[in-house]
Amino acid sequence: xxxxxxxxDARPGPARAPARRRRRTGDTERGFSRVFRWVATGSxxxxxxxxxxxxxxxxxxxxxxxxxxxxxxxDRGGLPTGMDSLWDLVGPLVFGTLLAAAMALLLATPVAIGxxxxxxHYAPRRAASVIGYVIDLLAAIPSVVFGLxxxxxxxxxxxxxxxxxxxxxxxxxxWTVEVTNTGRSLATASVVLAVMILPIxxxxxxxxxxQTPTLHEEAALALGATRxxxxxxxxxxxxxxxxxxxxxxxxxxxxxxxxxxxxxLSPGILYSFQIFDSGQQQTIAAFIASRFAEASGLAVNVxxxxxxxxxxxxxVVNMAxxxxxxxxxxxxxxx
Amino acid sequence: MSATSPTxxxxxxxxERTRALLTAADPGRRRADRAMTVxxxxxxxxxxxxxxSLLWTVVLRGAxxxxxxxxxxxxxxxxxxxxxxxxxxxxxGTLMITLTATVISVPIGLLVAIYLVEYGRGALAxxxxxxxxxxxxIPSIVAGLFAFALFSxxxxxxxxxxxxxxxxxxxxxxPVVVRSCEEMLKxxxxxxxxxxxxxxxxxxxxxxxxxxxxxxxxITTGVLLAVARVIGETAPILITAGVSDSINFNPFDGRMMxxxxxxxxxxxxxxxxxxxxxxxxxxxxxxxxxxxxxxLLIVIVMLLNLIGRLVTRWFSPKLR
Amino acid sequence: xxxRIDVKDLNIYYGDFLxxxxxxxxxxxxxxxxxxGPSGCGKSTFLRTLNRMHEVIPGxxxxxxxxxxxxxxxxxxxxxxxxxxxxxxxFQRPNPFPTMSxxxxxxxxxxxxxxxxxxxxxxxxxxxxxxxxxxxxEVKDRLEKPGSGLSGGQQQRLCIARAxxxxxxxxxxxxxxSALDPISTLAIEDLIQELxxxxxxxxxxxxxxxxARVSDRTAFFNIAGTGKPGRLIEMNDxxxxxxxxxxxxxxDYVSGRFG
Numbered sequence: 019x020x021x022x023x024x025x026x027d028a029r030p031g032p033a034r035a036p037a038r039r040r041r042r043t044g045d046t047e048r049g050f051s052r053v054f055r056w057v058a059t060g061s062x063x064x065x066x067x068x069x070x071x072x073x074x075x076x077x078x079x080x081x082x083x084x085x086x087x088x089x090x091x092x093d094r095g096g097l098p099t100g101m102d103s104l105w106d107l108v109g110p111l112v113f114g115t116l117l118a119a120a121m122a123l124l125l126a127t128p129v130a131i132g133x134x135x136x137x138x139h140y141a142p143r144r145a146a147s148v149i150g151y152v153i154d155l156l157a158a159i160p161s162v163v164f165g166l167x168x169x170x171x172x173x174x175x176x177x178x179x180x181x182x183x184x185x186x187x188x189x190x191x192x193w194t195v196e197v198t199n200t201g202r203s204l205a206t207a208s209v210v211l212a213v214m215i216l217p218i219x220x221x222x223x224x225x226x227x228x229q230t231p232t233l234h235e236e237a238a239l240a241l242g243a244t245r246x247x248x249x250x251x252x253x254x255x256x257x258x259x260x261x262x263x264x265x266x267x268x269x270x271x272x273x274x275x276x277x278x279x280x281x282x283l284s285p286g287i288l289y290s291f292q293i294f295d296s297g298q299q300q301t302i303a304a305f306i307a308s309r310f311a312e313a314s315g316l317a318v319n320v321x322x323x324x325x326x327x328x329x330x331x332x333x334v335v336n337m338a339x340x341x342x343x344x345x346x347x348x349x350x351x352x353x
Numbered sequence: 354m355s356a357t358s359p360t361x362x363x364x365x366x367x368x369e370r371t372r373a374l375l376t377a378a379d380p381g382r383r384r385a386d387r388a389m390t391v392x393x394x395x396x397x398x399x400x401x402x403x404x405x406s407l408l409w410t411v412v413l414r415g416a417x418x419x420x421x422x423x424x425x426x427x428x429x430x431x432x433x434x435x436x437x438x439x440x441x442x443x444x445x446g447t448l449m450i451t452l453t454a455t456v457i458s459v460p461i462g463l464l465v466a467i468y469l470v471e472y473g474r475g476a477l478a479x480x481x482x483x484x485x486x487x488x489x490x491i492p493s494i495v496a497g498l499f500a501f502a503l504f505s506x507x508x509x510x511x512x513x514x515x516x517x518x519x520x521x522x523x524x525x526x527x528p529v530v531v532r533s534c535e536e537m538l539k540x541x542x543x544x545x546x547x548x549x550x551x552x553x554x555x556x557x558x559x560x561x562x563x564x565x566x567x568x569x570x571x572i573t574t575g576v577l578l579a580v581a582r583v584i585g586e587t588a589p590i591l592i593t594a595g596v597s598d599s600i601n602f603n604p605f606d607g608r609m610m611x612x613x614x615x616x617x618x619x620x621x622x623x624x625x626x627x628x629x630x631x632x633x634x635x636x637x638x639x640x641x642x643x644x645x646x647x648x649l650l651i652v653i654v655m656l657l658n659l660i661g662r663l664v665t666r667w668f669s670p671k672l673r
Numbered sequence: 674x675x676x677r678i679d680v681k682d683l684n685i686y687y688g689d690f691l692x693x694x695x696x697x698x699x700x701x702x703x704x705x706x707x708x709x710g711p712s713g714c715g716k717s718t719f720l721r722t723l724n725r726m727h728e729v730i731p732g733x734x735x736x737x738x739x740x741x742x743x744x745x746x747x748x749x750x751x752x753x754x755x756x757x758x759x760x761x762x763x764f765q766r767p768n769p770f771p772t773m774s775x776x777x778x779x780x781x782x783x784x785x786x787x788x789x790x791x792x793x794x795x796x797x798x799x800x801x802x803x804x805x806x807x808x809x810x811e812v813k814d815r816l817e818k819p820g821s822g823l824s825g826g827q828q829q830r831l832c833i834a835r836a837x838x839x840x841x842x843x844x845x846x847x848x849x850x851s852a853l854d855p856i857s858t859l860a861i862e863d864l865i866q867e868l869x870x871x872x873x874x875x876x877x878x879x880x881x882x883x884x885a886r887v888s889d890r891t892a893f894f895n896i897a898g899t900g901k902p903g904r905l906i907e908m909n910d911x912x913x914x915x916x917x918x919x920x921x922x923x924x925d926y927v928s929g930r931f932g
Contacts, residue, residue, distance in 0.1 A: 054557035058472055061464035062481045065531070068524065069484050072491065075502040132396025140393055143731060149397065156404050158654050160585020162613040163647045166620055167407045170640065213403045220400075233768035237832070240726060241782030241839060242758030244386035251781060255772040267490070274492020276588035277613075281620060303494045303588065310592040318510060325498040329491070336490030340483060368743040371676060374759050374842075375744055375751045382754075382785070 096317030114299035165281030173201030226260030266339035415648025434634030462530025497589025515604030533575025710894035715903025769820030826857020
């Protein structure tokens with residue numbers, strides 16, 4: 019292809035060279051086949067265009083909020099009272115989003131690795147596929163149902179646990195732990211988020227663990243390793259980068275999840291580590307969903323600008339995760 | 354040594370030493386192994402608890418109001434703690450919006466998959482593959498904001514239509530469709546394509562008649578699973594199609610309710626402040642409706658998953 | 674330290690399928706015993722039962738007994754993990770851990786034991802094991818480099834060093850040269866001759882010249898047909914097996930008429 023597609027000046031051939039010679043390998047591609055190729059290629063390009071459009075529209079519609087004066091923002095920007103700059107709003111929201119996602123990740127990753135190892139190295143083969151199906155089932159449950167369950171069933175039950183945990187933590191001298199007895203705290207929301215991102219982390223980790231070469235597992239066992247020691251010497255080092263990217267994919271999900279937070283958390287806009295109390299933090303996605311219906315004019319621009327912040331954060335996380343996965347693929351392909 | 358002088362004494366001595374060697378399990382290591390086994394079984398049990406609790410609660414609470422009346426009435430004219438009203442309008446909206454999103458997503462997704470598998474080479478293909486993966490990570494609310502911003506150019510800022518929600522869902526659905534179709538097209542063996550070329554069939558006909566025909570079951574499954582994934586989306590629909598109490602079949606005209614948004618709006622209304630002794634007033638009616646709609650939604654999602662898997666099992670051609 | 678192995682009436686099953694039937698043999702200490710036979714005759718499977726590595730394969734089980742100095746490896750109080758420390762194994766393809774350095778690969782088995790090992794002891798063990806595997810002079814300047822950077826033959830000798838670092842009594846080798854070039858093969862064969870001074874060596878090989886070169890005794894396994902169990906046909910001094918075997922099948926096999 020590179021030789022046939024050389025620029026015209028490099029090949030000053032006679033003008034009568036038929037256009038069809040451009041692709042020597044494409045002899046069968048005439049008429050509709052060529053149209054079909056362009057349609058297919060065009061849709062590939064269209065997809066990139068859509069992603070670009072998402073970014074462009076968010077920037078274009080968020081821009082008025084970024085350029086508005088403090089007076090305009092506090093007048094018509096729909097900001098909570100007492101705020102006159104966009105950063106006063108976006109800052110705590112980004113903080114809340116990151117805090118919720120980080121806690122969810124901290125809870126979900128060890129459990130997900132455990133389940134993935136259970137499926138790949140502990141459970142009997144027939145049980146393993148059933149368990150994989152059960153975990154997929156967890157992924158199929160809509161987020162709004164998780165929110166309903168979290169708000170109505172989990173929150174009242176788990177609030178007792180939080181009161182106890184807060185009581186234990188309150189022993190620490192430099193930190194007073196506030197706790198609500200409604201359960202509508204960031205801690206509860208994070209638990210539900212953790213359950214929601216469990217399936218994706220499990221699925222990716224499981225695939226990596228299953229790819230561990232039998233050779234290395236047997237080498238460890240033949241040295242007199244127990245099953246856990248075999249996993250520690252052969253499976254975990256092999257799967258480390260895969261688990262990292264799995265966790266980052268999970269992080270991406272947790273960052274963008276709306277309903278579970280919206281339906282469970284009683285929000286506030288503070289930089290606060292009081293994760294067991296209500297009225298402290300809020301996430302970007304839940305904030306947008308809760309304010310969008312009543313917003314108009316500049317307030318909409320403000321919401322879209324916060325959405326842009328979320329978009330940027332999740333894109334960075336996801337691209338990093340995918341880049342790790344892609345590099346891993348190249349490695350295993352070379353071996 | 355035992356081989357050269359096999360007296361009884363040395364034999365038992367070496368046997369004892371060997372026995373000591375073979376039974377000398379380090380208790381610390383064995384305990385660590387046991388502990389990890391328990392932890393790993395525990396991790397699985399821990400994941401099953403919320404799943405069972407959720408399904409159990411949804412079935413139990415949802416079944417209370419899950420009847421023909423709930424499925425066939427809307428919320429029009431229902432207010433307060435009235436013991437009536439259903440999710441018919443939401444089911445209709447879900448059907449219309451998801452159908453529209455599917456009609457938009459499947460052709461585009463399928464064509465992109467064909468491009469990646471049959472034509473894709475070079476920078477554009479690499480970029481497309483990478484960004485399809487990245488697109489699967491777009492937060493759903495951002496997709497909603499995008500669709501809103503796109504349509505507000507033509508329709509002004511206040512527009513709330515089913516079609517806007519469908520476009521938002523398409524942004525979420527296309528990458529899923531691409532991924533699953535791509536997997537399915539890759540499964541078609543190259544021999545089939547070459548056999549077709551050898552008969553003088555042009556490439557586009559080969560793709561349509563041979564490749565797509567062979568993988569139609571897998572593609573159907575992929576589409577059904579993609580539908581199952583977006584049918585539960587709430588946030589993008591909430592901000593693009595709004596909330597409605599009435600039946601609306603037209604995605605191009607007026608607000609539309611969907612099941613997930615219905616669940617959310619019922620949940621948000623919370624308990625009803627009934628007057629003392631009021632007979633026709635149920636305090637928890639809104640939550641009851643939310644649970645019933647959640648049951649309906651889960652049944653739909655599970656059915657889509659089940660049918661999707663069965664389609665592959667029954668209709669996929671035997672390639673091996 | 675080398676020890677003798679007595680196998681009595683050993684049957685090996687995969688689920689309900691009888692893979693190897695009725696093997697009885699004695700393996701002498703400080704000697705090299707070679708297993709030969711056509712593909713699928715169960716010689717590798719049998720080798721794995723000598724350190725219970727077959728238990729890694731789901732559904733695999735044995736009846737009969739394998740005794741190390743009179744102690745049954747399948748006895749109730751015997752720990753399979755301890756068995757594998759006592760009876761080391763080298764595999765068909767070299768398999769150093771890719772994430773570890775050469776030094777860490779040698780120490781991998783020792784470190785499992787959680788016991789704190791002082792740096793000087795560790796250095797001594799690394800050197801003696803690598804010397805034992807005839808690899809020390811080639812790698813002494815790059816002990817911290819990954820083991821996967823070595824050539825195939827060096828990797829296999831690294832695996833042997835790793836196996837003898839845990840101080841086993843017996844070393845099992847499952848076709849250790851099948852993935853190596855002739856020069857590397859010779860290096861391994863020389864090494865086997867040295868190792869037999871200290872260890873009981875059992876080697877499975879497809880290569881009859883190799884069996885003739887390295888082993889003191891040879892066992893010939895055969896299979897009557899697909900779906901039938903593999904059996905031990907005969908076992909004798911290597912010279913006898915290759916010059917005047919008792920069985921017709923052995924003669925046909927060693928003279929290259931099948932297999």
